[in-house]
Amino acid sequence: MTVITEPIADRSAAKITATLVGTVVFLTAIAPLATDLYVPAFPVVAGDLGATATQVQLTLTTFFAGMALGQLIGGPVSDRYGRRRLLIIGTLIMAAASVVCAVSPAISIMMAARFVQGFAGGWAMVIGRAVIVDLATGARLVRVLNVIAGVGGIAPIVGPLVGAVILQLSHWRMSFWTVAALGLAMAVAVALAVPESLPVQQRHRGGLAAFGSTAREVLRSRPFLGYVLVSGSSMGAVFAYVATSAFVLQSMNGLSPIAYSIDFAANAGGMTVAALAAARLAGRIATRKLILAGQLAALAAGVAMLIGALWLHAPLWLAVPCFFVLMTAQGLIGPNGGALAAAQVPRHPGTGSAVLGLVQWAFAGLIAPLAGLGGSSTAVPMAILMISCTGLSLIGLLVLARPRLLER
Template sequence: MSTLSTLMVPTSRPRLGVGVVASVVFLTAIAPLATDMYVPAFPQVARELSTSATQVQLTLTTFFVGMALGQLVGGPVSDQRGRRLPLLAALLVVAAASIVCALAPTIAVMTVARLVQGFAGGWAMVIGRAIIVDLASGARLVRVLNVIAAVGGIAPIAGPLIGGLILQLSGWRVSFWLVAALGLAMTLAVAVTVPESLPRDSRHPGGLRTFLTAGRGVLANREYVGYLLVAGAAMGALFAYVATSAFVLQTMNGLSPIAYSVDFAVNAAGMTMAALVAARLAGRVSTRKVILAGQLAALSAGAALLIGALWFDTPLSLAIGCFFVLMTAQGLIIPNGGALASTAVPDHPGTGSAVQGFVQWVAAGTIAPIAGLGGAATAVPMALLITIGATASLLGLLIASRNKRLPAR
């Protein structure tokens, strides 16, 4: 609580208090809960809706597409209209789309509803991040975003466990009823705790031309593009792991589902702890140095996995160790890269957050199926993508660090 208590700032503008931070943490749970609770039910959904596994998998892809598009659109709209009302509207749409998913009679209805659910969820998440950028800056912004990432890391741990429990006690539709209830709870939390953080005199006029101008502006910022690559490439490496770790550990190495779930939880906990450590270091140690430490660890894990996949059939001990190092490293890279990207474009926080979210979710949606091309036969595609992602992230840090306008942070 000592870290959270430092978020209270005595200024005339709205304060970044514990309630606001807690609400934004709640918003970050949308994606992992809406996916991780649902994935274990894929076979059951296919049977009940009389469809193929591929079509059920498509509902996950459309959710990621919606997330990416929602973030791209929601940020600029909130720059024009303010944060609070668009955020409340998006959360109500999340709840409504979740109800449609729960009642879906066909896979086609489910697919469309998942697209809308993802779009509204991405819209809400990008506005939540923009609110933090409105109310914090510098080392404090880095600290807050790391705390949000750390606490939000609980959702990927809890999601599969909750989904499995739901399947044991009832059916897959209950998971969507639960997401709908969470959407309404988020709406209430935002209504009670989150003020309007963007004054009218700080808003930008709307229109496609304004959005394109703002987008060109943030993408012309060398530092922003560098940190965009830092976080986006790391996100791609992360989802290469998420998409294939079950095949590598269970199918290739014989780990039981329970043991795999424990290992997945431990890795997520490592990522959470790393983000908390990064939050404590904010303002004391250069954030770029923290990112670099994470990148070198991720690159080492990727290289070791690639060597193991090419010549040693990815032994269990190597895979478990490298996955833990990789996931822990992401806790140092992704939140800090995102924070420094936001700091680089203070005049367009909504657009900056939108482009950042769009790139990260496009990376997630693109890398995941490519990483699985090896199926259960080989881990080479996964290891190669992780190594490429870590290398690209390092390149992004180099690009950002060569910016001469700003001192190193």
């Protein structure tokens, strides 16, 4: 076994270059870019298309549903047919769907186009992550995935700021034209920088037909399920915030789109710094300890937000720090949970990434409309979901992925 393993590890180390990591960062940025660019315009979109706040939030739900399905299908298909060609196809379809979003005359058409956009984006994201899992293991895998998450955090920092500027200078539809252009750029970047990381002899026969059997093998790993729940519920907490924060800070507290975007960017910056710090600490501090620290901080932010929402009408002085703590904590929880999940199923990286992506975006799609159940004048549902998602994340870490199975 040693004779076979060492050359593979050496060859993998040579393949993970800064250019490759940068391209995968670009691929993983599609979700925050496709949402954050137009989140500041939610109230304007509702008025322009004659839609309610809940209907506008449902464009997030259809996008997330597409993301989940795209990852579920893209992972096992790439295990069968390879990574590179399918990545290019996914980015081109995402660009085309973005054009349809840009010209949508009605909220229903936008919902459908957002589903396709999400499907193609999820397809590209899961395959990009599988490329990294193909080429790295152990602490190096944790480190690279945290770097990708940290640098990728630039997207949710820049996204709302660019979206607010677009809203001031042009029209919210320009946000989708921007995403379409970025999709084309992603296709070019993949063609130039991403090698085929899965040789023919290492591919699994059967593609989707074999997905059931490989999924059963993956799902038999209790630690894998635990870390998937850690990462998935973390995504739910993030999108409870994303779906509702514009209404809490703008409609309830009077922030302008620019001020809201600056706050949104600061929160994303906190998440980015936390993820990069986790990458530096990989191999030195137990990854589980970093996850637990983030979970406890997020739980405290959720409890404080619920108290403020119930008795103080979510004032700005409370909402802003609670959002910052919540989002910074996710930088410790989500990427680390995903990395430890991937480490549990090294024989099926595409299928493992597909299951992880499915759960993450299923959480996002479910949580986004639930967070808006109270309308645009209360933060109570959002705060309850923040607490609930963090509680589920704790169960994943402390119950399913038991402490005796510590990963570093």
